[in-house]
Amino acid sequence: MQGFRPEAVARALKKPAPEPPPSWLTWENGLKLVALGTKVGSAYYRHQRYWSEREERVLAAARAHHGWLTEAGLLEALEYRHQEVDRVTAGLCERGLCRRLVSRQGQPLYLFEAFLPAMRFCDYCDQERAGGVAACTCCGAP
Numbered sequence: 001m002q003g004f005r006p007e008a009v010a011r012a013l014k015k016p017a018p019e020p021p022p023s024w025l026t027w028e029n030g031l032k033l034v035a036l037g038t039k040v041g042s043a044y045y046r047h048q049r050y051w052s053e054r055e056e057r058v059l060a061a062a063r064a065h066h067g068w069l070t071e072a073g074l075l076e077a078l079e080y081r082h083q084e085v086d087r088v089t090a091g092l093c094e095r096g097l098c099r100r101l102v103s104r105q106g107q108p109l110y111l112f113e114a115f116l117p118a119m120r121f122c123d124y125c126d127q128e129r130a131g132g133v134a135a136c137t138c139c140g141a142p
Contacts, residue, residue, distance in 0.1 A: 054078060054088050059097070059112070067115035071108050 061077035062069050069077070071085075078084050089110065092098035101109045119128050122136040129136050136142075 051088070051091070054084060055092060058088055058092065062098075062110070062112035063115045065115075066117050067112045069110040069112070071110075074110060 057077045058069070058074060061073055065073060074085060074089070075082065078088065089098060089100060093100060097112060097114065099111045099113070101111055103109050121127065122129055122139060122141055124141040125136060125139040127136065127138040129138075134142065
């Protein structure tokens with residue numbers, strides 16, 4: 001081993017000096033980045049809140065119409081904004097809150113099963129009867 005001297009070993013083990021931070025990273029630029037992030041986050045929050053309010057309007061209309069909405073009822077709930085129908089219904093259908101059906105005339109219907117009225121069955125004739133009906137319409141049983 002040639003050149004084995006204490007000074008050479010000390011030089012080899014010496015840590016390099018830390019590099020200075022980049023010149024663009026200043027307090028002023030850091031504050032600008034924080035302000036930009038705040039604006040972007042606020043815009044994203046407003047955007048999400050807008051669409052969730054739209055979905056809530058549709059759900060309120062479905063609740064008022066006992067779980068069934070026609071396209072006209074959906075448009076009324078969305079304040080006749082045609083461009084929002086597909087996005088709102090797609091989001092509701094993805095989460096399982098809504099199903100899109102087609103009527104006999106070919107018109108779209110939207111079914112919200114959570115808002116359908118409860119149906120009871122008659123103990124005697126086993127026929128379906130509405131929850132608010134006192135007597136069975138089929139056999140007359142109470």
